[in-house]
Amino acid sequence: MSRHLPPLRLFGVFETICRTDNLRAAATALNVSQPAVSQSLRQLEDHIGARLINRNTRPASLTAEGEILLRATEDGLGRISGAVDEIRRHQAQRGSNVTVACSVGVATLWLMPHLESFYCDHPDVQVNVITSESGAPTIAGDVDIAIRFGDGKWSDGTVTPLLEERxxxxxxxxxxxxxxxxxxxxxxxxxxxxxxxxxxxxxxxxxxxxxxxxxxxxxxxxxxxxxxxxxxxxxxxxxxxxxxxxxxxxxxxxGRLVAPVEATLTPPSSFYAVTAFDRAEDAATRRLLDWLASLSGGPSDIRHPGRRAGT
CATH class of the missing domain: 3.40.190.10 (Periplasmic binding protein-like II)
Structure with a gap:
């Protein structure tokens, strides 16, 4: 369908002509010469195969075909403008929001208890946590970081080592x-x-x-x-x-739990953060990822709500 449409810039010129009521005002609004505006109007009419403006009247008026095109142009440009605004709002929101996917156990007993300390250092970043039964949640939808347990050999994002299990x-x-x-x-x-x-x-x-x-x-x-x-x-x-x-x-x-015997086993799999490729350079995502990597100390560094490091 797009192959049969005139260049989209011509619709913008046409809408400006209609909005400003004359070619001279349209040229001023578009910061171009009046002949350039006239030429664009002729190109649009040639593409469509119909006159859009009746130049024999003073002031010039829209033809029936021009009325039809103006309604469609205003509707189309309005929808495009609304879509652009929505995208910008979405991008601005995503710029301060990071969505992390992980298993229920990791979220409940490791990630969530630490988030308070992250918010203290990064109050402008909102972390959304979604959980899955799997130890290797997928990068899908709005997920920016997936915390996975495995061998680290994934190709759907940037892989960062987090924790070696014990x-x-x-x-x-x-x-x-x-x-x-x-x-x-x-x-x-x-x-x-x-x-x-x-x-x-x-x-x-x-x-x-x-x-x-x-x-x-x-x-x-x-x-x-x-x-x-x-x-x-x-x-x-x-x-x-x-x-x-x-x-x-x-x-x-x-001290609420103890190891009754010394029988430690290190499994072949570890925890990794897998970051979506299109979010790897995002500032908020980068800050959260760096913070997650900083939590890779021993068990003495892992605390639960109500316990701050050093207390």
Missing amino acids: IEPVCTPELAERLTLTPERLHAAPLIHVDVKDPRWLGWTDYLAALGLGRPTHPVQLRFSNYVQATQAALAGRGVALGWRTITGGYVSE
Whole structure:
């Protein structure tokens, strides 16, 4: 359709002529000469194949064809102008908003507790957090940064290492004292399981097998569908959970959970931030990404609401 249209600039000239009522005023408004305006009008008429302005009247008036085109031109230019304004508002809003996608556990137990400190340093940036069940949420829609657990070999954005995971058993200090566990007896403890489909998130069976510590044998085997529920069960003293640094590290640093035995495993996967290519150079996104990378210290750096670094 666009191949049959006159050059779009001619519609702007035509609208200006109609709005200012004469060629001289239109030339002044467009900052061009009056002959240039007349030539543009003739070009538009030649393209359409009809006279748009009746030059035999004083003042000049629109022909019937001119009336039809003016209504369409005003409507079209108005819609384009509105679209441009909407895009500019959207861009201005995005300039101070960053959307992060991550799993429920990472959002609840790692990202959200830290955001207060980010806002203290960057009060002009609004962070929107959306969660998914997957440990590797996609870059889609308005997502600027996806926090993923994996090998870092993704091609849909700029990949930045964040945290190397660490896995260790955790429970309340009271339960640890009562159980008096050793690594060899860990399989016989009341274990809290998390049933996830992602094989990168090791469960108790894989963890114990990797360290050569047998298979779970205790009659009490609590099972949950996510790490947030499992962590709450561990905090309630209901059993021993498989603690992941990003999920339980803050509670360990606070002393609410402890490692009843020294049996640490470093999985092959780690946490990464994947930034959408078209947002990698955005100032607000860059500030959040730099801040996320700065959180890659040990578990003592991971705290929860109500606890500030250094307190």
